[in-house]
Amino acid sequence: MEVLTYQNTLAYAQQLDAEDPLAKYRNEFHYPQINGKDVIYFTGNSLGLQPKCTQRFVDDVMKDWRELAVEGHFYAEKPWWDYHERLAEGLGKVVGARPEEISVMNTLTVNLHLLMVSFYRPTQKRFKILCEEKAFPSDQYMLQSQVRFHGFAPNDAIIEVKKREGEHFWRTEDVLKAIEEAGDELALVLIGGVNYYNGQIFDMKEITKAGKSVGAFVGWDLAHAVGNIELNLHDWNADFAAWCSYKYMNSGPGNASGIFVHERHLGKKDIPRFEGWWGTKKETRFLMQPEFDAIETADAWQLSNPPILSVAPYLASLELFDEVGMTALIEKQKKIVSYLEFVLHEIDKEVESTFEIITPKDRGCQLSVFLHGEGRALFDYLMKNGVITDWREPNVIRLAPAPFYCSFTDMYTFGQILKQGILEK
Ligand SMILES: *Cc1c(COP(=O)(O)O)cnc(C)c1O
Numbered sequence: 001m002e003v004l005t006y007q008n009t010l011a012y013a014q015q016l017d018a019e020d021p022l023a024k025y026r027n028e029f030h031y032p033q034i035n036g037k038d039v040i041y042f043t044g045n046s047l048g049l050q051p052k053c054t055q056r057f058v059d060d061v062m063k064d065w066r067e068l069a070v071e072g073h074f075y076a077e078k079p080w081w082d083y084h085e086r087l088a089e090g091l092g093k094v095v096g097a098r099p100e101e102i103s104v105m106n107t108l109t110v111n112l113h114l115l116m117v118s119f120y121r122p123t124q125k126r127f128k129i130l131c132e133e134k135a136f137p138s139d140q141y142m143l144q145s146q147v148r149f150h151g152f153a154p155n156d157a158i159i160e161v162k163k164r165e166g167e168h169f170w171r172t173e174d175v176l177k178a179i180e181e182a183g184d185e186l187a188l189v190l191i192g193g194v195n196y197y198n199g200q201i202f203d204m205k206e207i208t209k210a211g212k213s214v215g216a217f218v219g220w221d222l223a224h225a226v227g228n229i230e231l232n233l234h235d236w237n238a239d240f241a242a243w244c245s246y247k248y249m250n251s252g253p254g255n256a257s258g259i260f261v262h263e264r265h266l267g268k269k270d271i272p273r274f275e276g277w278w279g280t281k282k283e284t285r286f287l288m289q290p291e292f293d294a295i296e297t298a299d300a301w302q303l304s305n306p307p308i309l310s311v312a313p314y315l316a317s318l319e320l321f322d323e324v325g326m327t328a329l330i331e332k333q334k335k336i337v338s339y340l341e342f343v344l345h346e347i348d349k350e351v352e353s354t355f356e357i358i359t360p361k362d363r364g365c366q367l368s369v370f371l372h373g374e375g376r377a378l379f380d381y382l383m384k385n386g387v388i389t390d391w392r393e394p395n396v397i398r399l400a401p402a403p404f405y406c407s408f409t410d411m412y413t414f415g416q417i418l419k420q421g422i423l424e425k
Helices: 010-018 023-028 054-075 080-095 108-119 137-149 172-185 204-213 308-324 326-350 376-384 408-423
Strands: 102-105 128-132 158-161 186-192 217-221 240-243 257-261 354-357 367-372 390-392 396-399
Touching (some): 010 326, 054 308, 080 257, 108 186, 128 137, 137 186, 326 354, 326 408
Parallel strands (some): 186 217
Antiparallel strands (some): 102 257, 354 367
């Protein structure tokens, strides 16, 4: 409804900023500079900006290492041997899970493989995996290699749910139907909760329910969902999930990934799993016993002692998430994305090119837009003029105005630069 009152003017955008309770968090981040100015940053869905507090968390680890060396494992201000445990509660809030269902380790693709060791256990009868068509390439490679590892052919074993002819999004009913059709041949449902390309949110609650009802395991790749949309992994009853932390969660390039394993799979002795010493109980770990004594939390999936310098920035960022909370972030996100959509429609009227937003209404913080009649030169123009976006050939632009650090004025200014870039062509 708000759209009716939106205006594509600087004064109006500034007014929205003045009313924005999150506006002050802009100062908590570092911005790349172009032409001596902070950039307008639309690629928080790829690599989030660096929070200013991150430096301190990393410096603390460097200092403890410098001054305490090995003693830092137990006597650092935040001892390293259980450093990762400090993330479980905050992350649990972000993904809708109990702290014991969370662990932080490795990186995303590695973790999905490790979780598939536990949750993709194909038999001759039940061996199929259902995913979305054109999943993120790493996920496709992962699924194909897992299937081959178990002696099946990807063409037989992988069911890709397609979009309908002429549509840019997946329909929930088509996913549910594919699950039902696969029935007792279906071993696993594994989908990206928010699609990286069109920004669509899948109905994780309904899809999880459908997958469970045919007896499959259900897992979610939350790379584009975590820190972006509301998640209730525990209540949705998902078996597992994993995500990277460097997109909306601002933890820094390639940094540690998070996993979720539902409570009902915890504390089991007979679950197939690749194991290492960091998955054993802390109390007995240093007795160096030959028997694996699993921690009764998702930490049982940890293999190695965690990379503290990678986990520290994640903890720093989580403090900001904890302070603001997902509810407030999502509230701003809805508003800023719909304002951006409005601005795009307004500019569309003023230029000859046509914009086609391919992101459906079930969306988080991303609009994917076809700029018909435009090309790579426009992307270069935007970049030169201080707007960092993500361009996919031939002419799709992905815009993710992360609510933590993007302003309504950014949306207005971007619209003006976009218009200028098209007119000057
Ligand atoms: C970003 C992304 C990845 C990245 O995987 P890494 O293992 O962290 O390199 C994987 N899957 C999806 C869906 C992504 O969006």
